[in-house]
Amino acid sequence: MKKLYSNKLVILSLVLPGVLLFIFAVLAPICLSIYYGFTNYTGMGSFDFIGFKNYNTLLHDSAFWISMRNSLFLAIGFICIQHPLALITAAVLDKLGGKGESFFRCVYFIPNVISVAVIAYLWKFIYNPDFGLLNNIIKFFGGKGDINWFNYDTAIWAVLIVLIWHGFGWGMLIYYTGIKNIDTVLYEAAAIDGATSIQTFLRITLPLMKPVIQVNVTMAVISALKQMETVYLLTNGGPNNSTQFAANYLYQQAFKAFKYGYGNAIGVVFIIICLLATAVLNKIFEEKDVWDVSSKKKKKVGRAA
Amino acid sequence: MKIKKLAATLLATMVTSMFTGCGNDGGSSGKSSSSNSDTSSNVSGDETVTLRLFSNLPDRKTGQGLVEQMIIDEYMEENKNVKIEVEALDEEAYKTKFKAYSMEGMPDVVSIWGQPAFLDEVVAAGVLEGLNSADYADYKFVEGSLDGYTYDGTLYGLPRNTDVQCIFYNQKMFKDNNWEVPTTYDELIDLAGEIKSAGIIPMAMDGGDGWPMAVYLSDVLYKIAGSDYSTIVSNAVKNGDFSDKNIKKATELLKEAADAGLFQNGYDSQDYATAMNLFTNGQAAMFYMGSWESSMALNEDIPEEIRSNIRAFTMPTVDGGKGAATDIAAWNGGGYAVYSGSKVKDEAIKFFNYMYQPDKLSKYGWENGVGMSAQDQSEYMTGDETELMKQIVDIVNNSTNISGTPINDCGPSAFKTSIESEIQGVSNGSSSIDDFLKAIGDSCK
Numbered sequence: 167m168k169k170l171y172s173n174k175l176v177i178l179s180l181v182l183p184g185v186l187l188f189i190f191a192v193l194a195p196i197c198l199s200i201y202y203g204f205t206n207y208t209g210m211g212s213f214d215f216i217g218f219k220n221y222n223t224l225l226h227d228s229a230f231w232i233s234m235r236n237s238l239f240l241a242i243g244f245i246c247i248q249h250p251l252a253l254i255t256a257a258v259l260d261k262l263g264g265k266g267e268s269f270f271r272c273v274y275f276i277p278n279v280i281s282v283a284v285i286a287y288l289w290k291f292i293y294n295p296d297f298g299l300l301n302n303i304i305k306f307f308g309g310k311g312d313i314n315w316f317n318y319d320t321a322i323w324a325v326l327i328v329l330i331w332h333g334f335g336w337g338m339l340i341y342y343t344g345i346k347n348i349d350t351v352l353y354e355a356a357a358i359d360g361a362t363s364i365q366t367f368l369r370i371t372l373p374l375m376k377p378v379i380q381v382n383v384t385m386a387v388i389s390a391l392k393q394m395e396t397v398y399l400l401t402n403g404g405p406n407n408s409t410q411f412a413a414n415y416l417y418q419q420a421f422k423a424f425k426y427g428y429g430n431a432i433g434v435v436f437i438i439i440c441l442l443a444t445a446v447l448n449k450i451f452e453e454k455d456v457w458d459v460s461s462k463k464k465k466k467v468g469r470a471a
Numbered sequence: 472m473k474i475k476k477l478a479a480t481l482l483a484t485m486v487t488s489m490f491t492g493c494g495n496d497g498g499s500s501g502k503s504s505s506s507n508s509d510t511s512s513n514v515s516g517d518e519t520v521t522l523r524l525f526s527n528l529p530d531r532k533t534g535q536g537l538v539e540q541m542i543i544d545e546y547m548e549e550n551k552n553v554k555i556e557v558e559a560l561d562e563e564a565y566k567t568k569f570k571a572y573s574m575e576g577m578p579d580v581v582s583i584w585g586q587p588a589f590l591d592e593v594v595a596a597g598v599l600e601g602l603n604s605a606d607y608a609d610y611k612f613v614e615g616s617l618d619g620y621t622y623d624g625t626l627y628g629l630p631r632n633t634d635v636q637c638i639f640y641n642q643k644m645f646k647d648n649n650w651e652v653p654t655t656y657d658e659l660i661d662l663a664g665e666i667k668s669a670g671i672i673p674m675a676m677d678g679g680d681g682w683p684m685a686v687y688l689s690d691v692l693y694k695i696a697g698s699d700y701s702t703i704v705s706n707a708v709k710n711g712d713f714s715d716k717n718i719k720k721a722t723e724l725l726k727e728a729a730d731a732g733l734f735q736n737g738y739d740s741q742d743y744a745t746a747m748n749l750f751t752n753g754q755a756a757m758f759y760m761g762s763w764e765s766s767m768a769l770n771e772d773i774p775e776e777i778r779s780n781i782r783a784f785t786m787p788t789v790d791g792g793k794g795a796a797t798d799i800a801a802w803n804g805g806g807y808a809v810y811s812g813s814k815v816k817d818e819a820i821k822f823f824n825y826m827y828q829p830d831k832l833s834k835y836g837w838e839n840g841v842g843m844s845a846q847d848q849s850e851y852m853t854g855d856e857t858e859l860m861k862q863i864v865d866i867v868n869n870s871t872n873i874s875g876t877p878i879n880d881c882g883p884s885a886f887k888t889s890i891e892s893e894i895q896g897v898s899n900g901s902s903s904i905d906d907f908l909k910a911i912g913d914s915c916k
Contacts, residue, residue, distance in 0.1 A: 208592050208596075208884075209570040209573075209574075209592075210570055210573045210574065210592055210593065210595075210596035210598070211573075211592070211595050211596035211597065229892075290742075290745070294737070294741070294745065295735070295736040295737040296672065296735060296736060296737075296749060296754060297754075312736055314736050314737035314740075315737070316737055316739075316740035317737065317739075317740075317899065318739075318896070318899050318900075318901035319901075321740065401679070401740055402679070403892070404679060404681070404739065404740055404892065404895055405678070405679075405739035405740050405895040405896065405899055405901070406739075406892055406893060406895040406896030406899070406901055406902065407892055407896075408901070418888060419888070421566070421567045421570065422563070422566070422884065422887075422888050423884050423885040423887070423888035423889075424570070424592050424883070424884035424885065425884075425885055426570075
C-alpha cells in the first residue's frame with residue numbers, strides 16, 4: 167500500500183482532478199479576466215484591445231472608490247463592532263450553561279439560517295419610512311417617525327447594521343466553539359487564585375482565542391470585500407451609489423451597462439485588493455507576540471490559516 | 472510490476488472517467504444539434520420540430536405571459552409536429568442570459584426591446600434575423616411603432632405593446648378632498664402641497680429602480696421641448712453633451728417636484744412593489760407608472776373601493792413649453808425577434824408571424840387587460856372595459872403627438888445605467904444639476 171502511494175502515476179491520478187478543477191475553475195477565469203480587462207468587449211460581437219484605458223477609467227471612477235470606502239467601513243464595522251460583541255456573547259454563553267445556553271446559541275444563529283433574500287426584504291420593511299417598524303416605534307414613543315433611513319447620507323449605516331447583524335451568528339458560533347476547546351483546568355486554577363470573571367476573560371480566554379480571532383478577522387475582511395447579495399437585494403447600491411460595493415458594481419457594469427471589458431478590469435483590481443488584504447492580515451498576525459499561558463513564555467504565533 | 476499495473480489502471484480509469492464526463496456533454500449537445508439540423512431539413516414534413524422561445528415573461532398564468540402562452544398552445548395545437556419550449560426569466564436575468572446566449576447560440580425566437588439601450592449592441596453583434604417590413608403591411612401596426620426596431624432600413628423585430636406614461640390617481644380621494652386634476656405643472660406642485668398637508672403621500676414613485684424617474688424627466692422634457700424632444704435627446708447622446716437648456720430645465724422641474732414633496736419620503740430607495748402598494752393601499756393619492764398597470768382596475772387583491780376608483784391623466788403642460796396637453800409620453804418597448812443562426816429559421820419565422828396576426832397578441836392582450844398593443848385594437852373593444860382602460864384609450868386616441876423612446880433608453884447601456892443611478896442623486900440633492908448632466912454626458916462617450 168505504501169509503495170502504491172509512492173508511485174508517481176498514482177499520485178498524479180489522485181492529484182489531477184483537483185489540479186484540473188483549479189486550472190479550469192479558478193486560474194483560467196482569472197487569466198481570461200485579465201485578458202478581457204484590456205479590451206472594450208461589450209459581451210457580444212467583436213472587440214478591440216484598448217491597453218490600460220479601462221484601468222485608467224477605473225482610477226477616476228468615483229462609484230468604484232465609494233464602493234471601496236464602503237467595503238472598508240464594513241470591514242471596520244466587522245472588526246470593531248461585530249467581532250468584539252460576538253466574542254463577549256460567546257464567553258457569556260459559555261458561562262451560562264444549561265438550557266439557556268443552547269437556547270441563546272440558537273437564537274443568535276437564526277439570522278444565518280434565514281435566506282439572504284428574506285433578510286433583505288425583512289429589513290426593507292423595517293426601514294420603510296411610511297410603514298416601517300422603526301418609524302412606528304418612534305411614533306409610539308411620541309416622535310414624528312418620518313425618518314428616511316435610506317437617505318443618501320445615512321443609507322450606508324443602515325446597510326452596515328444589517329450586514330453586521332446578519333453575520334453576527336457565524337462569528338459568535340466560531341468563538342463559542344473556540345472557547346469550548348479551552349481546557350477548563352485553566353479556569354479552575356484561576357478561580358483558586360481568586361481571579362475575577364473579567365480577569366479570567368482577559369488573561370485566559372482572550373489570549374488562547376488568538377488563533378480563532380485571526381481566522382475570524384481574516385474571514386470578516388474578505389467577506390466585507392466580497393459583499394454582494396444583501397446589498398444587491400436591499401438597495402442595489404443606491405441611492406446614487408451611496409451603498410455601492412465592489413462586487414455589485416462589477417455586476418452592474420459587466421451585465422447591465424454591457425461594459426464586460428470594464429467589469430473584468432474591476433474584477434482584476436478586486437482580486438489584487440483581496441490578495442493584498444489577506445497578505446497584510448497574515449503579516450500582521452504573524453508578527454504578533456502572544457503570551458502562551460501553558461508554558462508561561464512568550465512565543466511567536468504562526469499564520470492564522 | 473503488479474503495482475505498476477494497478478497504478479496504470481487507476482490513471483487510465485481517472486482519465487477515462489474525466490473524458491467520459493466531457494464526452495457526454497459534448498455528445499448530448501452534438502446530438503441536439505444534429506436533431507435540430509434534421510428537423511430544419513424537414514420543417515414541412517411530419518418530423519417533430521422543436522422551437523425554443525426565450526421570453527422575459529416568467530409569469531405564465533396572468534397578464535402578458537398568459538397571452539404569450541395561449542398563443543404558443545394554439546400554435547402547437549394547429550401544428551402538431553411543432554413543439555415549443557419556453558425559457559422565461561425576469562427582465563434583468565433575461566438580459567444577462569441573452570448576452571451569454573449571443574456568444575454561443577440563442578433560442579430561435581427571443582424577446583427584445585426596440586430601444587437603442589438594448590438593441591444597438593444586439594444588432595451590431597448580428598444575432599437577429601433581418602425581416603422584410605413589407606411583409607407586415609397588413610398587420611395593422613400603429614404608425615411609427617416599427618421605427619425603434621429598424622436599423623439602416625432593415626427591420627430586426629416587431630413591437631408588442633404601446634406604453635403610455637400615466638399618472639394614476641384615486642378619483643374618490645380627489646373628490647372627497649376637492650382636489651382637481653392639475654392642468655399645468657405648477658398646479659401639480661401646488662396640489663402636492665395640498666395632499667401632503669392632508670397627511671397623504673401625493674405621488675408614489677419607484678425611485679429605487681431609477682428608470683421611472685428617468686421617464687419622468689423625459690415626460691417633462693417632452694412638455695418643454697414638444698416635437699424637438701427626439702432631436703434634442705439624440706444630439707445630446709451623440710455628442711455626450713446634455714447641457715441643452717431644455718434638458719436642464721426639465722431636470723430643474725424634476726428636482727422642484729422632489730423638493731416640494733411630490734414623491735413619498737425615501738422614494739429614491741423604494742422599489743416598484745413598495746411604491747405601487749402605497750397607492751393601492753390608499754396611502755398615496757397618485758402613482759407614476761406606465762399604462763401596463765391599467766390592469767390594477769381588475770386586480771381583486773386591491774380593495775374594491777380603490778381599484779374601481781383608479782383613473783389616469785398624463786403629465787400636465789409646463790408654462791412656456793412647446794408640448795400640448797395632448798402630446799403624450801408613449802413608446803413601443805418590448806417585442807420579439809428571430810435568431811439569425813436558428814437551425815429551424817423557417818418555422819421560427821412562421822411562428823413569429825403567427826404571434827403577430829392581429830387576432831393574436833393584440834386581441835388576446837386586450838381581452839386580458841394587459842394594455843395597449845402596438846397594433847390597432849379598436850375592433851376588439853367590447854364596451855365592457857374598465858373605466859380606466861377606456862380613459863387610456865381616449866388618451867391615445869386624442870393624442871396629437873407621441874414622444875417615442877424615453878431618454879434613458881435612447882443611448883448605449885452604459886448611459887442607461889448611469890442616468891438611472893445619477894438621477895437619484897440629482898433629485899435628492901446629493902449631486903448638482905450640472906454634475907448630473909456632465910456625468911450622464913460622459914457615460915455616452
